[in-house]
Amino acid sequence: MYKLGLTTWSPLAFGTLTGKYSTGKPESSRFTTPTFDNLAKEEQFTTRVKMADELKPIADELGRSLAQFSIAWAVSNENVSTVLIAASRPSHLEENVQALNFASKITSEVKVKIDAVVKFVPFIRV
Secondary structure, three states: OOOOOEEEEOOOHHHHHHOOOOOOOOOOOHHHOHHHOOOOOHHHHHHHHHHHHHHHHHHHHOOOOHHHHHHHHHHHOOOEEEEEOOOOOHHHHHHHHHHHHOHHHOOHHHHHHHHHHOOOOOOOOO
């Protein structure tokens, strides 16, 4: 309708959607630094990690890592024109780029499963 495209930033939610934080915050992780202190508030952080853990079985059903699954979900959104990704290692980048070959597997049925786990409610930060 408006012919605008959305750019997504941090489709892996600062690593949360990689499964990295399922067992807690590694000492060298960004969520232990003052810069990310606000994002790492315990209740919010725990809720986000729990949702990521609940998405993992859906990714497993499709034979992909949680990271690939999350990026593919962003790419599959018809309103998204750009998905900005980053990686701390070349191997992570190689894995993440594979999501492009997988986006067509994010069907409406898969999106219903995702929506059952993650309640997408817009909010405004003040």
